[in-house]
Amino acid sequence: MKWQNRSRWVAIPLTVLILLILLFPFFVMLSTMLKSGQDVYTSPPFWIPTHVEWSNFVTVWTSYDLASYFLASLVIAVGATVLNTLLCVPAAYAVARLNFVGRKAALFLLLMIEMFSPVIVIISLFKIVTRVGLYDTFLSLIIVDALFTVAFNTWMMNGYFKTIPKDIEEAAMIDGCTRVQTITRIMLPIAVPGLVTIMIYAFIFAWNEFLFALSFISSKNLMPLTIGLYNFVGRWTTQWQYLTMAAFLAILPVLCLFYVIEKRLVAGLAGGAVKE
């Protein structure tokens, strides 16, 4: 378009300027994570380290519990993802394909609890978790982390199943497949992209979860990254060069995963108005 061509020379500098502002904390992170302790606490601060302290990359693993935090986050996130997928996929198939009374009500309810705030049930869940002896266990976090993505993921998967033509399934059933066989042998293999999306979404949610980890975990060796890094701040003079290095390492995996699902996530959130 003509007015678009003309606006290019306005758009590019403006885009770069806004990016510089929005990525500011990440520039700070990259600058700090390679500084020495002395550089970090120099006033006024500066951007380029006097010498690049590559050893920070090693120190966070050897002198701090970063490995333990990573392992905890990984166990919790994988556990939550598996539990979430096992719950969502069958339920999504049911609402997408089967006729039963209350199907529409179920879909509506899913949309509503998609918005639910964890804070509302934190007190009750805390009581349940302590009562049944799950306080300070990975399982408590696996359960609640799986819980808060059930609605959205069932909804997403339902949308995915609906895009698969019914003829494929009917043909398989005529060939003698049972309903369950058509699900496992026909539907699931076709729905792999959808499956990947909901699994990554569940994983990212659990990896980033903070409130429940803060409330349900007290042992240091069970703390996930979010809480481990949070506790890192402020007890003594915070060693920001290590914290920013740890933050960089903690963000990196979810950042990569986010790029995989970003387009489908936007489409899922915005409804039919956007194409993938």
Next chain:
Amino acid sequence: MHSVSSHELSLKQRLWNPEARLAYVLMAPTVLFLAAFLFFPIGYVFVMSFFRTNKLSELTEFVGLANYVERLKDREFWETVGRSMVWTATGVVVKSLMGMVIALLLNVEYKGRKVMRMLFIIPWASSVPISALLWQWVYHPEFGLLNHTLKATGIWTNPPTWLGEQLSAFIACMWVDIWAGIPFFALVFLAGMQAIPPELYESGQIDGVNGRQAFRWITLPGLRDLILISTMLSAIWTFNDFNVIYILTRGGPAGATNILTVSVYMNAFVNLKFDKAAVTAVFVFLILTAVSIVYARFYFRKEND
């Protein structure tokens, strides 16, 4: 599969046929899971809000609506409600406007705009609690690079100690929440703009429409539904935010950043006033449910069009 028209079947047949039975079996785990860990806890919070509690969160005495009456008479509670509203409204307005600007910028075609788009996603893709920790360092009054940069470039020679003063702490927290929420709007609006048929702009051009008019009469109407949906979603997310404030200020200084979600947590787990927290949680529930119904109805109608 011949699904028989439902009118011909009795209620019993509609509720109890092979297809429905399979549906119940497939949904049972999720339904039971939600019942145990979501619906029951919601019910319990309602129950708790009618009782006095001790520091171990045990229910000690049934007091009816007394907890509610206390809350409604409490000035601090209303301040928190007001702050939550200001927080949500400011957040959504700024996020959506900035998201719109970025979407328009990214909608201009040039080499490398895909890279730009990817870079814009980072604040959303990054883990919010960890971003908040980074911001805490950015805002550091003495060693933080934000104030240093503001001073060095002459943009602001005397910047505040961001998290240390009431107004600036609110603004600082608000900005981190906004910052993390902008990419969502930018991506949704951009996707919406790209779904608008180019012919509309072409015919507009023939009619001599300028850029601003094209935005007003073609782009905005084309984005109408998306703007509604994303604004509602963002309002709920912004209202629900807990991580940013808890990590940066824990509601302080002197309650300046205390919004409803933070106050539920602080009342329960710091002040050990569980009854007070339960009443606030019920309020949060009612507000969210109202907005969710509007959102769900709108989304649902569109899906079934």
